[in-house]
Amino acid sequence: MDLFTSSAGLQPVPLPDGELWYMPQLPLPWPNAEVYQRLIAETAWKAESIVLFGQSHLQPRLTAWHGDRRYTYSGLTLDPEPWTPLLSTIGDAVQRETGRDFNSVLLNYYRNERDSMGMHSDDEAELGPEPAIASLTFGTERVFILRHKRTGELKKLPLGDGSLLLMAGTTQQFWLHGLNKSSRPLGGRLNLTFRYIV
Numbered sequence: 001m002d003l004f005t006s007s008a009g010l011q012p013v014p015l016p017d018g019e020l021w022y023m024p025q026l027p028l029p030w031p032n033a034e035v036y037q038r039l040i041a042e043t044a045w046k047a048e049s050i051v052l053f054g055q056s057h058l059q060p061r062l063t064a065w066h067g068d069r070r071y072t073y074s075g076l077t078l079d080p081e082p083w084t085p086l087l088s089t090i091g092d093a094v095q096r097e098t099g100r101d102f103n104s105v106l107l108n109y110y111r112n113e114r115d116s117m118g119m120h121s122d123d124e125a126e127l128g129p130e131p132a133i134a135s136l137t138f139g140t141e142r143v144f145i146l147r148h149k150r151t152g153e154l155k156k157l158p159l160g161d162g163s164l165l166l167m168a169g170t171t172q173q174f175w176l177h178g179l180n181k182s183s184r185p186l187g188g189r190l191n192l193t194f195r196y197i198v
């Protein structure tokens with residue numbers, strides 16, 4: 001059986017003022033654990049500083065930016081590393097499932113329970129007006145939190161090993177998203193967000 005035909009595909013997740021799609025396992029030609037290990041080993045991880053309210057902070061995670069374009073967020077400009085064969089294969093699988101084009105990927109490595117991502121929207125001008133952002137997770141499951149900017153409504157999605165989440169439509173306009181630290185010990189988690197930089 002062809003690995004790529006065995007999946008039910010992305011399913012819609014109801015979200016007022018936004019568009020979310022989820023599948024628990026993106027079909028890939030290797031086991032999740034192998035992809036996780038290779039991505040950890042093959043990536044030139046960086047601890048970046050970002051400027052928040054005029055002060056410089058080390059981000060509570062490691063990152064890498066690969067693809068065809070530069071990217072600027074929170075006062076940080078990232079020059080891209082080239083696509084690797086592994087990232088290209090993963091990117092092809094993500095494009096096949098989502099039906100969207102992506103030209104860049106941000107890799108985030110949450111080393112343990114102390115690493116996190118503050119609430120934000122991916123709404124930079126270079127992402128265009130209604131950006132499609134595909135988020136692929138490997139390793140330890142963490143809870144992805146969405147908060148509506150006006151109503152405060154919360155949506156919590158546990159993102160498991162191998163899962164694919166697509167944020168599209170007006171999701172970035174109306175919602176913030178992020179990941180909290182955890183008080184109990186957790187193993188590592190990798191998240192790859194595929195983006196299209198105009």
Ligand SMILES: O=C(O)CCC(=O)C(=O)O
Pocket residue numbers: 106108117122135144159177178179191193
């Ligand atoms: O790690 C995640 O699931 C979210 C990552 C994210 O929001 C981002 O890279 O902009």
Ligand SMILES: [Fe+2]
Pocket residue numbers: 120121122177
């Ligand atoms: Fe984000």
